[in-house]
Every structure is written in C-alpha cells, then in structure tokens.
Amino acid sequence: MAPMACSQAYVSILMLLLYSSSFVSGGKLLVVPMDGSHWLSMQSILNQLKKNGHEIVVVAPEINMHIKASDDVYTLKSYPVPFTQEEMDISIKEFGNDNFQELPFLVRFFRTIERMKQTNAMFLAACTHLLYNQELMSYIKESKFDALFTDPMMPCGQIVADYFGIPSVFFLRGIPCGFDFEAAQCPRPPSYVPRGMTGNSDHMTFAQRVKNMLFHLAEYFLCSFVYSPYASLASEFLQRDLSLTELLSHGSIWLMRMDFVAEYPRPLMPNIIIIGGVNCAWKKPLSQEFEAIVNSSGEHGIVVFSLGSMVSEIPMKKAMEIAEAFGTIPQTVLWRYTGETPPNLAKNTKLVKWLPQNDLLAHPKARAFITHAGSHGVYEGICNAVPMVLMPLFGDQMDNAKRMESRGAGVTLNVVDMTSKDLSDALKAVIYDKKYKENIQRLSALHLDRPIEPLDLAVHWVEFVMKHKGAPHLRPAAHDLNWIQYHSIDVIAFLLAAVLLALFISLKCCLFCCRKCCCKSGRMSKKSKSKSH
C-alpha cells in the first residue's frame, strides 16, 4: 500500500499548490458597466483589482456619458451604436428638466414613462449592437475571461455571461420593481419590506400594508415595459425562452450598494453581499482651487450642493430661488452647476462645473450637504457625517430621502414646490439644530464600525468568483422550484386532502357503526316490542 499512500500525498501537495498559486499571475475580468454614477462607483473596485494584478477589459458603447479610455487600469473596447452623442445629451438634459416642471400627477406619470421608454430604447439598441457585433463577440470568446462584472440594472452583461458560460458578479444599487430580489430568490414579505415609491417605512399601518401589497402586485406590470424587451432579446439571442429573473438568477454574487443604517432590515441570501458606502473609499486630497475656497469659508464652513451626475442645469426660475436662499446663510456654498449664472447669486456661492463631492464632505468644515438623494450621495453624507437637505428627483431618490428624514439626519424638500424660504429654513435647521448632526454622527458611527471595508469585500468576492469559477455552493435550491412548489401549495393541498379524506372516512365509519347499532337496537326493540305484544 506504500506506493498508493505516496501517490496520495503527491496529489494532495499538487492540489494545495494549485489552489494557493493559481492566482499569483492574476485573472482576466470582463466588465460590462452601466453608465452614469453606477460607473463612477464601479471604478474604485476596478482600480483595486488592477492593483491586485488582474487584467481588466471594459466593454462600452462608443457614445456614452462617463466611460472613457483608461491609461493604466483597464482596456476599453467600444462598439458603435445607432445614436449620436448629441441625441444622448439632449435626452439626458430633457430628463433632468422634467423634474423641475409643475405638472399634474398623471401628466408627470405618463411623461416619465415616455422618457423611460426613450432612454430604455437607447440602452436596448446599444445592447443589441453589442450582442450582434461579431468582432467584439469573437474577441470575448477567444479571451477566455475568468468572470464578468456587470450592473444588472441593464441586463446586457448577463446575456453575454450566459452566452459564453462566464460566471458573473453583479454590482448594483438595485433593480426597479424588486426584480433583483426575485431573481436571487430572496424573500421580501410585503408586510414589513416596503416597496419602492410607496413612501412606506418598515412599520406600516393596515392601510399602508394594503398599499404596499397593491404596489407589490403591480410591480411586474409597472416595470415590464422596461425589462420585457431584454427578456425577448435574451430569448432570441440565447435561443431558449427565458424571463428576466431566470436570466439574472445565474449571477454568482450580488454586490449590493446598501447598508442597514440607511435601509430597513430585511432577509438576504448568502450570495447577496452588502457594500453600501463603497463609493466613500475613493478619496483624494482636495485640489488647490477647492482647498482655497474651503479655507476661506472661515468658522462658518461650507455647504456642498449637487444634484448628481445627470442633472447639472436647472431652469432659471428655480436657480434664482435657490441662489436667493443661499444668500441668507453665512456658509460658503459650492454648487455644481453648468447652466447660466443666476443674476441674484450671492457672494458666498461658488458655481463649479464638477466637484469632488466625497472629498469636500470629508473636510471638517463641511456643515451641510444639499443632494438629490441618489444612493451615492446619501452614503457619502453618512460616511462623512454631514447632515443633509434632500431634494429627490426620480427613481429610488424619494425612498432614500424618506429614510434619511425618518432617521432625523436630514430634511426633505419637494424641488418643484419649494420656495426660497423653505430651502433657507431647511439649511439653517440642519446646520444649527444639534439633533441633525447628532443623528448623522450616530448613523455614521454605526456604518463605519464594520469588520471589513466594503471595497475589500467587493474585491474579495470578484476574485472569489474568478478563482472558483462561480459560487455554486451559495446558490439556493429554490431556483429549481416553481412558484407552487416554492410556496408548498402542492404539499399543503395534498395534506389538506389527506386530512379531509381521513375525516370523511372516519365520519362514514362512525355513521355506519351508528346505523348498525341503531338498526340492531331498532330490531331489538321491535323484537322486544313484538315479544311484549
């Protein structure tokens, strides 16, 4: 048996070496990003992955907002799309302007749907042009990537992953209408997990729970106009019928930009890793220009104002109202704004085309943050413990704002209705009423007291999927059940039927016995009667 034991020992050593050394030379990662702020926060992870020695290829449409070539972090492979930069810029600008218009609810609702259809048509066209770009697809095939890293809000990346059998890691804030949790088979009881856009918290009255259930039931129809074209495209391209949730169910790891200081506690699946605040990791020293502005603000400090990467211009009337409000506070205001300068701009207000938001908020002189309540901004506010004035515009921003306000860390304003005085009052409140600062400091302390930094966690799981070719041990068996099986409806029906059958048989037996007894006693009494007669 000695040779067997010997060969066994060799195999063990060989396998250990294999596991420990397979990544010394680095892996190959394909990235299919989502544009906008999603891309900006994804970059911090790519930077770290590059430092760890991996080769990164980013695939993006030629026409885009922020995805530009990189000297040293990744190779950009662009593909042509059937729209121009101008068309895209106009679309974004119009989308931004819509948020400032006073419109009746229904008009706003249908206009938003129309805009979303337009934007979605662009994304879908880009996706189609990627999938049917033979040169690029051949390149991907030949490159033999270890993993694909994508934001599934735009499900194009997963179609590519599925086509080539590459394990995928998702990086997302969320997918509207709960498609993310549905695809991950993650329970989300409507009794305490508020649905998007309801304005509900996790503690709901009966009426709010009814509203939550109605939104839950309507979710599928609400978002299908955005996502059903992707399901059709995927079915056509992969040559098998599949829904969006089926497509996304094959994601190995879901890196979700959420944290329970800002979200309500809810169940998670083992392959959902929460990395809220990952965008705070990207820190740089302030440039001389900004350092000078901040230092000149004196003891009053600064207020940072940005409506996100998509909205940098606003209608003049609104801009003037805002400028007027800024004139009433002693702080220096840094306003990210690319439109025409409002004529009433006060001396304390500096307009800038772009601002290093996280670095400014990290400065001890930051007193307040006026934000559109996008998730990145909200987490930067939390990381740096800066109280917020929240002006939600679209998407999940209403919910983000609601959560911050409910935790006493900010004041929410309706950007359409608000007056100059409302904004001035809100700013004075968050700056001078101690409770806002105390609440955001409490949230910040909870958020930052973590066993591992979200950036390291994200990088770990991307590398895990690259190394182990996925994470099948984290995939729940629920994916192999249909709706009836998952909810045990067949089992409950069977058990109920069995109980009813048993009851029925018992009842019949009892009746039969009773009848027998009665008949007997009847006959007996008849007999005795006849005898007595």
Add this chain to the structure above:
Amino acid sequence: MAPMACSQAYVSILMLLLYSSSFVSGGKLLVVPMDGSHWLSMQSILNQLKKNGHEIVVVAPEINMHIKASDDVYTLKSYPVPFTQEEMDISIKEFGNDNFQELPFLVRFFRTIERMKQTNAMFLAACTHLLYNQELMSYIKESKFDALFTDPMMPCGQIVADYFGIPSVFFLRGIPCGFDFEAAQCPRPPSYVPRGMTGNSDHMTFAQRVKNMLFHLAEYFLCSFVYSPYASLASEFLQRDLSLTELLSHGSIWLMRMDFVAEYPRPLMPNIIIIGGVNCAWKKPLSQEFEAIVNSSGEHGIVVFSLGSMVSEIPMKKAMEIAEAFGTIPQTVLWRYTGETPPNLAKNTKLVKWLPQNDLLAHPKARAFITHAGSHGVYEGICNAVPMVLMPLFGDQMDNAKRMESRGAGVTLNVVDMTSKDLSDALKAVIYDKKYKENIQRLSALHLDRPIEPLDLAVHWVEFVMKHKGAPHLRPAAHDLNWIQYHSIDVIAFLLAAVLLALFISLKCCLFCCRKCCCKSGRMSKKSKSKSH
C-alpha cells in the same frame, strides 16, 4: 450666528472623541455559557476579547463539565446547584452508552426523550438557582455590564439579559426545532430548507417535501417539552407572559457556527452572522508526546478518532470491533478513549484520554478523521481538508454527516449496526480513493477563501454590541407583527373581499340593467302586441 456655529463645532468634536475613544479602556462582558463543546469553542473568542482589553466575567454552575477557573482570561463566578458532580457524570455516561445499544425505534425514541428530560431538568434547575441567587444577581446589577454573551440553546442567559436590560450576543450552533430562526424572524421555506432529523437535502422529491412539512408542523410540539419550562420560568421571573421565541427575539446579534460549504444555502437576517469554523482558530503546536507519535507513523500517516467531548467510553463489544478494524490499516490511529483497553488492540492504535483534535488534523500526516459528526469536528475536518468517516450519535450529527457524505467528503456509518469490516472498508475508501481527498480539499478551499476570519468577525460583533449598546438598526420590523399580519393574511382577505364586493355590485348592476332593458322591451313588445291586436 458665530457662537452657534462654534458650539456646534465643539459638540461635533466632543461626539467624535466620544465615539472613537469610548473603548480605549475596554468594556465589561458578562458570559453565561453552555457547557460541553459549546464552551470550548466560545473560549477562543473570550481569549481574543481579553487581548483586546475587555473585562470578562463568566457565570457558571459549581457542578459542570468543562467550565473551570481561568488565571488570566476571565473571572469565574460560580453558584451552587441542587445536584452533585457524580450525578451529572452518571447522567452523561448513560446518555453516551444509549447510543451504542441496539433498540427498536420507538424504545430508542422514548428513551431519548426521557434522557433529554433528565438532562434538561438539571439545566433548568441550574438556571433557576442562578436567577434566584440574590448575591450573584446583585453583583451583576452593580457591575453594569456592556453586553451579555451566551449560547441561547440554554436560554438562561437571555433571561438575565432581559432582566437587567443588557444587550446580548448569541453564540450558537442552532436551537433544535428551528426556534433560532423563528426567534430571529428569519424565513425558512420548508420547500427547500430541510428540517432537522429528516435526512432531507435541499433538493427534495414531492414525498420528501411532504415529510419536511410534517416535521415543520410537528417541530413546535417536538421540542416544547424541553423549552416550555424555560418560557414558564422566564414569564415568572420577568413577571410578564412571554414565549421562548419572544424571549430570544431580543438578541442583538446571532453568531451562528455555520458555513455554506457544509450547509444548504438559505435566507439569513442582517443580524445573523455566520462564523462556521471559528473553532479552527484555536491552534497550538503539538506536545512532544503527540509530535513523537505522529512522526513515528512514517509515510502512512495518522488517523484521528474522537466521539466528542461527551462520549469517551463505549461498550467493550463495540470497542473490540473498532479495534479490530484499526488493525487492518497501516496508519497509526490516535483514539480518544477513557474506557478499559480492548484486548485485541493492534500495535498501530494509541489510546489517549484527550487529544488536541484540531492540531492533529492540521498536521500534514493526517489521513482520515473518524468523528461523531458534531459540528466542531466537521468544521475542523473541513478547515484541515481531512476526509471523514462519520459515526453520528445524536442531535444534529445525523444531518451534519448526511451533508458531508452528500458532498463526497466522507462515509457515514451507523455506529450500532456497523461491523468491523464496514469500518475498515470506510477507512480504506476515504484514505485511498482520491475523490474523497479532492472533495474535502475543494470544500476546504471554498471555506478558507473568506474576506475575514470567523474569529475576528465574532470578536467584532461582540465589541459592536458593547460599544453601541446593541444593534437596533439590524432588528427587523417583523418582530412587531403577529402571525396574521406577517403573512399579510388580513390584507389579502381585505383585498379579496373588496374584489368580491366589486364583482357582486357590478353583477347586480348588470342584472338590474338587463332586467330594466328586458322589462322595457317586454313592455314594448306587449305594447306593440296590444297595438297590433
């Protein structure tokens, strides 16, 4: 406004200092441990907490198995209990012996229940003597602990925590009958989360799902005889009616000794932190005695055999069968055994009263591990990538063994039925059939590829709860709902009623309209008829 801004700045600095420095001097931790192997793995966390500068007080009954005074890690406060060391030792020995007796199923079932009642009576008596020990309770009150660390399988610690309002951290393998997940409000769909003792995996046939559902429905009654006395004791002591799950629902953090390389993927709540394999962290170099035995084993290496901290003696007949099997393999066998030496013991088998299991398994010469499939042993097998022969005895051990076998990392034997040849064959299989080693190496690689060590994770969360006085931001709102509300049954009933009412009214309206029309046309036709007459 300058003085306001100034005072604001002072408050900020003060709060930041408060958050960052409050733990420089260390916190105070009260530990109410569970005896047996549970205590052994808890100690590694206490060691680390002590190193981090915290003051630790362990409260334990005077009569116990392993909880002894410590020189430097913690202060032991013992309290008298109404049983003797001898009574406890006999109870444990009889419990161990029962596992080796050939008994019909029902006899075994009722004997197990009887034994559990006996053991439980001891734990309950100990708990009552703790709660009503005025001196000790006054000490706890005066000591003002920052947190309480306990294994809720014996829920006494949480009664103390609740009484004094101390936030608690749970450290557990699990509570039988799913009381742990129920108390944490963690969903566990019976369609793919196998219930204990069913032998089911996460992929079940219809019949297995029916069995799983029946076990799920029976769980409450199966375990109530163990836990309802604790609920009564808690209700009496805390002077308010509460169930076991209500009592445990106040645990701030659940540190669960599980990992998905050995468990089936299932939902988790944000305050459930998995730390499977935490016991592997406790490593020491081998003593000279063991080092010598291991080194003398030559190229064949060693086999480690232990049936856990509770079972160190077995009936002579079984011991002789086992000794015979060991004589058929060339490896040196290290057997933890305190009984009479079997007369047929082969030269390659060394009997020892206690063995450093994890350190022996970590040695490159470890070829196989014969274990009772207790969770600690199984995780030490996985950490060190040693294939296993599993001989489950009681509790969750059948399920642990089933999982390892289903992953091809070991062979399960029924300790009562197995012959000497069965054991010999199983040992040869796991040592010489490459697939067992490959599978356990794969599991080990997945298990060890983690962003943070389970020990650090456990220590972090204990410190988190001490520092922040709990973790209320991780407590799901589900705790504030009753069963009907949680499952939205009231909402569904209301919506169904509304739909039915709407349908009924529509139908009535339609019928009314139809009748009107018919009457009209009837009258019309009558009129026209009368006209035509």
